Amino acid sequence: xxxxxxxxxxxxxxxxxxxxxxxxxxxxxxxxxxxxxxxxxxxxxxxxxxxxxxxxxxxxxxxxxxxxxxxxxxxxxxxxxxxxxxxxxxxxxxxxxxxxxxxxxxxxxxxxxxxxxxxxxxxxxxxxxxxxx
Numbered sequence: 001x002x003x004x005x006x007x008x009x010x011x012x013x014x015x016x017x018x019x020x021x022x023x024x025x026x027x028x029x030x031x032x033x034x035x036x037x038x039x040x041x042x043x044x045x046x047x048x049x050x051x052x053x054x055x056x057x058x059x060x061x062x063x064x065x066x067x068x069x070x071x072x073x074x075x076x077x078x079x080x081x082x083x084x085x086x087x088x089x090x091x092x093x094x095x096x097x098x099x100x101x102x103x104x105x106x107x108x109x110x111x112x113x114x115x116x117x118x119x120x121x122x123x124x125x126x127x128x129x130x131x132x133x
Contacts, residue, residue, distance in 0.1 A: 002129045022100040029114035032081035061114040
């Protein structure tokens with residue numbers, strides 16, 4: 001993994017990721033589950049190794065948190081997960097406080113901490129390369 005074309009240590013990665021944490025927000029990730037049971041998708045996430053493309057690369061920044069086992073998963077059953085996910089992300093971004101937005105590296109796309117994109121092509125400016133193998 002590199003950060004702005006330089007190899008990054010785990011300590012440097014941790015310090016970098018802190019810059020994306022919205023301290024006054026409790027939502028860390030908004031995601032969707034399609035064509036699977038939620039329990040299967042959560043198992044994929046918990047057994048996922050950082051840097052791998054599968055089985056669950058979405059929200060992998062959560063795996064860098066030291067309180068992962070204290071977090072909660074909330075769900076909303078829907079038949080339109082793509083639309084609902086984007087609407088939830090838009091609502092989140094529209095309600096980020098001015099203070100939090102000003103502290104972010106990417107002020108234009110104030111997504112929840114572990115969300116890296118709003119939709120294909122609208123990606124958080126995080127500076128990381130080669131973070132999937």
